[in-house]
Amino acid sequence: MSLVTSDRIYRASDLNRRGREVLDTARTSGARIVDTDGTSMVMVSERVLDRAAGRLDVAVMLVAAMRAWRELEAGGDVTVDTLRWINRLDAEDRATLAREVVAAFDEAGRTANALPLGVLLDQWETTASLPYDQEYLARLDDGFDPASYVEAERPTDPNT
């Protein structure tokens, strides 16, 4: 994918002589400028650059998530550097993660929006950073029993 859709190629000297035209071309379709040593440069608006960088981030995330999912499906550890935290999850949570990632892939395909997949992976990464606190897990298993809870008053300054 190119950020420049114009066929026009400017020279370095055009920046002085026709600066306004170069800027307008950069704004509308991206401008390609060849420096005096032959290096090809591209000038685009910051908005276009941010969107391109965002798409690249999403593409990298999708490829990494797909590879990790295949490794999980095969029953092995995840070797993708950015997703190694998955290995801290137990088998049950890994299976849940794999199911949710597949659902998020489907959603991303339907909506052309991979943001929910990114949010899901962020939530799982935070979850994986936590210990499997057995007392807390037992509390969840017990369900909600009002008799086990007391009112938590708004904290006060201990010095007053």
Add this chain to the structure above:
Amino acid sequence: MSPPATGAHHPWMPARRPGCRPSFTPHYFVLVHHRLDAIWGSLPQRVGTESAQQFWDHVALDPGRPPRVNPTTMLRGKRGTPLAPGFSRTIHYEISGAGRIDFQFNPYWSGGVSGDAHAIVVILRIDLGSH
């Protein structure tokens, strides 16, 4: 709100003297598991009064929205399992550099003696060390 049947630790009764009142009307009744009562009481000393009150104000007003100050994350998998139907998944609130509070909320809990619905927040885990 009518408290439910009492147990040995007087459930739902204030664990200590009433705190200063917030500048808003709380929408949620904030509860803490009785085994976390002591650490809840030490929260101002451990993380600072302002941070402790920001947390309480957040969950008492609108626990389902991202807070204004500190980051939150919804937990996945078994550590995010709702306590019962109607409860949210566990929300992980970063109250300080190393301090975390995990809670769930239910906007329409109706298990009280009177059977009418109440909005409640339940604090399930407080970790003020590093993990």
